[in-house]
Amino acid sequence: MSLDPLQLTRRLVDIESITYNEGAVGAFLAEFLAERGFAVEKMPVEQHQESRSTSERFNVYACVPGQTPDVVFSTHMDTVPPFILSSEDEQFIYGRGSCDAKGIIAAQIFAAEKLREHGIRVGLLFLVGEERDSAGAKTANQHPRGSRFFINGEPTDNRIALASKGALRAVIRATGKMAHSAYPELGESATHKLIEALHRILAIPLPTLDDVGPSTLNIGTISGGHAPNVIADHAEAQVMVRLIGPSDEIRRAIEDVVAGLATVDFTLEIPFKRLRAVEGLPTMVAAFTTDVPWLGNWGEPLLLGPGSIHVAHTPHEKLAKKELLAAIDLYADVARQVVTAPPSNS
DSSP: OOOOOHHHHHHHHOOOOBBBBHHHHHHHHHHHHHHOOOOEEEEEEEOOOOOOOOOOOOOEEEEOOOOOSSSSEEEEEOSSSSOOOEEOOEEEEETTIIIIHHHHHHHHHHHHHHHHHTEEEEEEEESTTTTTTHHHHHHHHSSSSSSEEEEEEEOOOEEEEEEEEEEEEEEEEEEOOOTTTTTTGBBBBBHHHHHEEEEEEETTTOOOOOTTTEEEEEEEEEESSSOTTESSSEEEEEEEESSSSSSHHHHHHHHHHHHTOOOEEEEEEOOOOEEOOOTTOEEEESOOOOOOOOGGGOOOEEESSOOTTTHHHHHHHHOEEHHHHHHHHHHHHEEEEESSSSTTTT
């Protein structure tokens, strides 16, 4: 199939691939890449236990037949909900995944083709599950292909990321005793306990780094109870901390302040990661998490991509056409620079 980068982006956006349902977009990419002369492998990834999808789930790896790549372009195929079909005007492509990260997929494919034409050994790795638990990246890390570098694609406004914040997700649970709300002395409110626990969590001082910025905390969801006239016997909240270093002190602080009120279950941690700069490129710090920490066996990481993270995960997600096209040359130039540079210890 003959598609230019803008057409490919829209075609990818129009394939629904909310996390756990990436099979259709993976199949499309596998066929598209095979038709363009790449050797393609589908790397199976298990469905998560909480998924209700019966879709086949796999990463897509592609390379020049018979070659071990020096550099691999990588990003994710899954998106957050809800599914939003593509549209466009003179300046932008709109729709779910336009910048996070299907436009990036298109840019990386066309950059890989440019490098292939110039004899640079290049591969492509498109992953499932980044928006939830990086399941695809963790599976891929068990099957490296010998690359020295990998360039991960996320919306960085075509700036090179000097660091990517980590994440610590926690579920705070409180229990109580149900009773009629007219007689609160007969019950024990789990929601009241939870509110106090969350108030204490919000008061925890968080670290900051001059060259990275602050660690931040968000209470994302709160649920519990049965009705306004019933003393709640259960309540829980989900909290996420954006890490700028090790999580040990923050873990202990959360456990300490909620003691006697609630329990804590830490359900996910993605480490903070410092990254290398590239001479001549503007820089940024990614306040969001990526697959980078889980792909250590694929070589030294770089983080770079078109689009703004500020519109990702919103109803107004979009990607500037000009920025997408510029990213093709940018990806190729960065890959060529790191691959041909002398070793740092020489």
